[in-house]
Amino acid sequence: MKDLEIDNSAGKTTEAQVEPVHELRVDADPVGNQPSLRKGAVLGKTIDGSMDPIRATPPGGEGGNKGKEPHFHRRVGPENFEESLRKGVAVVRFNMIFVMLMTLATNVLILAIPVYLFQISDRVFTSRSLDTLVMLTVVICGAVILQAVFDAVRRFMLMRTAVEVAAQLGAPILSAAAHASLHGSGREYQTLGDLQQVRGFLTSGTLISFMDIPFAPLFILAIYLVHPHLGNIVVVSSLLLLLIAFINQRLTEKPFYQANLAQSRANLHLESMSRNSQIINAMAMIPEAVAIWGRDTAQSLTAQVRAQDRNIMTAAVSRTVRLLTQVGMLGWGAYLALNSQITGGMVIAASIIAGRALAPIEGSIEGWNSFLLSRAAYGRITKLLRGSKLQYERLRLPRPEGRLDVERLLYIPGGTKQVVLNSIAFTLNPGESLAVIGNSGAGKTTLGKMLVGSILPTSGNVRLDLMDLRNWDPRQFGESIGYLPQDVQLFPGTIKQNIGRMREDASDEQIHAAAVLADVHEMIASLPQGYETVVAADGSPLSGGQKQRIALARAFFGNPRFVVLDEPNSNLDAAGDRALARAIHHARENGITVVVVTQKPSLLSVVDKIMLLADGSVAMFGEREPVLRKLAGRKGGENGQQVSQQGGQANA
Numbered sequence: 199m200k201d202l203e204i205d206n207s208a209g210k211t212t213e214a215q216v217e218p219v220h221e222l223r224v225d226a227d228p229v230g231n232q233p234s235l236r237k238g239a240v241l242g243k244t245i246d247g248s249m250d251p252i253r254a255t256p257p258g259g260e261g262g263n264k265g266k267e268p269h270f271h272r273r274v275g276p277e278n279f280e281e282s283l284r285k286g287v288a289v290v291r292f293n294m295i296f297v298m299l300m301t302l303a304t305n306v307l308i309l310a311i312p313v314y315l316f317q318i319s320d321r322v323f324t325s326r327s328l329d330t331l332v333m334l335t336v337v338i339c340g341a342v343i344l345q346a347v348f349d350a351v352r353r354f355m356l357m358r359t360a361v362e363v364a365a366q367l368g369a370p371i372l373s374a375a376a377h378a379s380l381h382g383s384g385r386e387y388q389t390l391g392d393l394q395q396v397r398g399f400l401t402s403g404t405l406i407s408f409m410d411i412p413f414a415p416l417f418i419l420a421i422y423l424v425h426p427h428l429g430n431i432v433v434v435s436s437l438l439l440l441l442i443a444f445i446n447q448r449l450t451e452k453p454f455y456q457a458n459l460a461q462s463r464a465n466l467h468l469e470s471m472s473r474n475s476q477i478i479n480a481m482a483m484i485p486e487a488v489a490i491w492g493r494d495t496a497q498s499l500t501a502q503v504r505a506q507d508r509n510i511m512t513a514a515v516s517r518t519v520r521l522l523t524q525v526g527m528l529g530w531g532a533y534l535a536l537n538s539q540i541t542g543g544m545v546i547a548a549s550i551i552a553g554r555a556l557a558p559i560e561g562s563i564e565g566w567n568s569f570l571l572s573r574a575a576y577g578r579i580t581k582l583l584r585g586s587k588l589q590y591e592r593l594r595l596p597r598p599e600g601r602l603d604v605e606r607l608l609y610i611p612g613g614t615k616q617v618v619l620n621s622i623a624f625t626l627n628p629g630e631s632l633a634v635i636g637n638s639g640a641g642k643t644t645l646g647k648m649l650v651g652s653i654l655p656t657s658g659n660v661r662l663d664l665m666d667l668r669n670w671d672p673r674q675f676g677e678s679i680g681y682l683p684q685d686v687q688l689f690p691g692t693i694k695q696n697i698g699r700m701r702e703d704a705s706d707e708q709i710h711a712a713a714v715l716a717d718v719h720e721m722i723a724s725l726p727q728g729y730e731t732v733v734a735a736d737g738s739p740l741s742g743g744q745k746q747r748i749a750l751a752r753a754f755f756g757n758p759r760f761v762v763l764d765e766p767n768s769n770l771d772a773a774g775d776r777a778l779a780r781a782i783h784h785a786r787e788n789g790i791t792v793v794v795v796t797q798k799p800s801l802l803s804v805v806d807k808i809m810l811l812a813d814g815s816v817a818m819f820g821e822r823e824p825v826l827r828k829l830a831g832r833k834g835g836e837n838g839q840q841v842s843q844q845g846g847q848a849n850a
């Protein structure tokens with residue numbers, strides 16, 4: 199009944215809207231095993247009647263729709279990124295064996311044409327037999343066609359391997375990047391681009407050249423069989439080409455590295471430009487932004503030109519070496535033929551074989567940069583996947599009640615010596631609410647993040663229902679809590695999806711219940727498309743305050759037991775403030791533990807406890823009234839004054 203009073207104070211509240219609140223209060227069982235919104239079938243209809251639901255609600259069945267119960271604590275398998283990497287690499291290895299077999303066949307069949315030449319000059323011309331010529335031609339045609347088929351098959355397989363690798367590793371990489379980005383540099387997501395690079399390399403001509411190289415000895419052997427002198431010429435020039443390849447690598451490694459580094463800087467800058475497009479336009483920062491991008495891009499291009507110049511030069515040298523080799527072989531072969539040691543056909547055949555033997559070496563030199571890029575990309579992928587902690591499955595605990603224990607928290611951000619939080623300790627019982635106040639920079643946001651486990655303390659523990667956050671199953675923990683960050687970002691999608699945390703299995707009842715609990719249902723109802731309003735990546739068409747209230751509903755989605763709200767009213771008007779106060783009140787009625795970080799004093803009248811943070815330490819903590827009195831008594835301090843005004847208001 200208390201709910202009814204509160205809701206009526208909001209103004210025009212219809213019977214249908216009050217009902218769900220009442221229902222919720224009945225349903226929510228603080229110890230609740232499965233929060234059941236079964237009785238809320240009525241409220242499902244309420245939404246269905248006015249909006250167009252994505253998910254059809256089966257009609258009727260008040261208590262009989264057990265299958266519709268929200269799937270809390272759905273088990274997701276353990277995530278073992280190293281295992282995923284191992285599987286991805288295994289796929290490549292396995293396929294590569296077949297590709298190598300195809301390569302072997304292709305390379306052997308390449309010998310068909312030289313052999314043909316050989317035979318023509320050797321047999322056909324000497325025996326003058328037309329039959330032999332026809333037979334030979336048929337066999338050689340078959341071999342050439344077969345060679346083309348094998349070559350196509352290996353390219354098909356490489357392409358499929360590349361796709362398979364992308365499919366196998368894409369999700370683990372994104373998942374690992376999301377985990378790592380919490381403590382990382384924000385570049386983790388670029389690892390997906392690295393996967394693209396690796397995928398591209400798998401289908402490139404460079405890889406095919408690499409695979410052909412091992413067969414060069416086979417060709418060289420064939421040439422030796424023709425004449426040892428010719429074999430020696432090829433061996434010498436192969437060694438020369440390898441030397442050129444090595445020099446090429448030394449010459450181009452550094453400039454290519456610099457080019458890639460500058461390129462990725464330019465890309466990062468581009469990303470931040472797209473995020474800040476409003477500011478850049480409003481403050482006419484386009485020339486500066488473009489200049490920064492241009493500087494990085496120019497650096498990258500300059501380095502690339504330097505590298506490519508050297509690459510082209512060495513490629514030209516190696517091509518010259520190859521052609522000269524062929525000239526030399528023809529010349530020396532002709533000399534040998536003059537001495538009747540070999541036939542003319544053999545000379546030409548040996549020259550063709552030499553060309554085949556040396557071509558892959560040349561191809562490898564040309565594709566050296568893409569190999570370097572891909573090797574670095576693969577290195578980053580393995581580093582990310584190996585470095586990710588094993589996301590093993592943890593024991594599923596009963597649904598938490600919402601008891602929060604914070605023990606001697608110390609936080610010194612990695613790489614700094616600054617103590618952001620120092621010996622913070624407090625306890626909240628299930629259903630209690632705490633307001634954290636303090637000057638800007640006091641560490642309120644940091645504390646909030648720590649309470650929801652998005653950053654880990656340097657030492658100390660945060661416990662929910664006595665269990666350390668680190669030991670909760672992350673998925674179960676995430677479903678049991680709600681978090682409204684200071685910097686609210688919504689996902690591109692409908693309001694409905696955003697409130698439902700983008701979950702496919704979010705039911706209309708749950709979404710409505712969260713909206714009611716966060717007191718945003720009326721605000722959403724006033725939008726032209728209601729819950730189906732599509733939110734863009736930048737939050738349009740919602741205002742800052744509306745975004746914040748949608749995010750508030752998202753925090754309350756799924757009937758969490760513990761909610762952290764970081765300055766939830768920074769963008770709210772008076773009505774929004776009142777709605778927020780009501781939301782916190784509802785939360786308390788539903789036994790939800792709430793920690794609300796605020797700069798505004800207006801929320802203090804609805805919480806049980808207040809904590810004053812100063813320079814990362816607890817300056818004051820206790821029940822609301824004594825703390826408010828103490829704050830009012832404190833003269834001077836900015837906060838004291840601010841809150842003392844509120845003290846009167848709260849007591850009024």
Ligand SMILES: Nc1ncnc2c1ncn2[C@@H]1O[C@H](COP(=O)(O)OP(=O)(O)O)[C@@H](O)[C@H]1O
Pocket residue numbers: 611612614616618636637638639640641642643644645
């Ligand atoms: N990762 C970090 N590295 C260095 N300093 C940090 C880091 N995170 C927070 N800080 C510092 O901690 C202090 C508290 O920040 P914050 O929790 O955002 O304050 P509040 O929310 O109370 O305004 C600030 O001085 C900030 O510079």
Ligand SMILES: [Mg+2]
Pocket residue numbers: 642643644684
């Ligand atoms: Mg803050």
